[in-house]
Amino acid sequence: MLETVEQETGAAPEWSVIWLHGLGADGHDFAPIVPELVRPHWPAIRFVFPHAPKRPVSINNGMPMRAWYDIVSLDFRSRADASGVAESVAQVEALIAREQARGTPRERILLAGFSQGGAITLSTGLRQQSPLAGLVALSTYLPEVDAATAQLAAGATAQPVFMAHGSGDPVIPVQVAEHSLQVLRQLGFGVEWHRYAMAHQVCAEEIQALGDWLQARFAAG
Structure with a gap:
């Protein structure tokens, strides 16, 4: 099980948000967003911010850093290491299962991610036979589109998706995100x-x- 940073906005959380960071960051990266995002009348939420494993990243000269997958190419059609994506999807599935074991039903679990974390969020979302409450994909794209769509689960499209991107993003061009959209x-x-x-x-x-x-x-929930 991945190590995580957790915040609960109230006693006995009714909802869970699993939020995946970007390349080279860690679970602490988005924790400060909670007080900016959460509104007073919302139900109690458990925010789970996992740390990605450290692995060598090819485009960074093989330097080890926290990454959800290796970046093996600058071409977005073959950029993500497929085995790394699959490994991270399995790790996120384990976090989802843990939230269910804690008493949060799937229909009250949201999956969010930024950049690499957003890529894993979308990849995981497409594989959900039983829908989650929703997917949040920030400054990201869907990796390995053909392989991902081939693995589309029957219940996946019932999940609402929030996508946002910067028009001047130098890391993931907005056109790449719009293609995923x-x-x-x-x-x-x-x-x-x-x-x-x-x-x-x-x-x-x-x-x-x-x-x-x-x-x-x-x-709605």
Whole structure:
């Protein structure tokens, strides 16, 4: 089981959000977003921020760092190491199962991620036979589109998706994210899409929009 940083917004959390960080960061990276995101009237939530394992990253001269998969190419069609993606998906599945064991039903578990973490969020989401409450994909893309879509589970498209990206992102060009958006919509996912005048980062307007989207999930659940 991956090591995690956890925050609970109240006693006996009714919902869980598993949030995956980007390349070279760790579980502490997005923990500060909780007080900015959470609204007073929301149900109690457990935020789970796992640490990715350390592994050599090819495009960074093989330097070991926390990464959800190796980046083996600059071409986004073959950028992600498929075995690393599969390994991380399995680790996230274990975290989902732990939340269920803690008493949170799947329909009240949300999966979120930024950059590499968002890629694993989408990859994991496509494999869900029994839908989660929703998927949050920030500044990211769907890796290995053909392989991912071939593994699309029957219940996956019932999961609502929130996607947001910076129009000036130098790490993952917005056109790459928009292609993933088109693929997800063609598969049948309902995707709320936001594009902001920013780089590879998160902005205040995005947090506000994500809060509105989450509020709709809580109201529906």
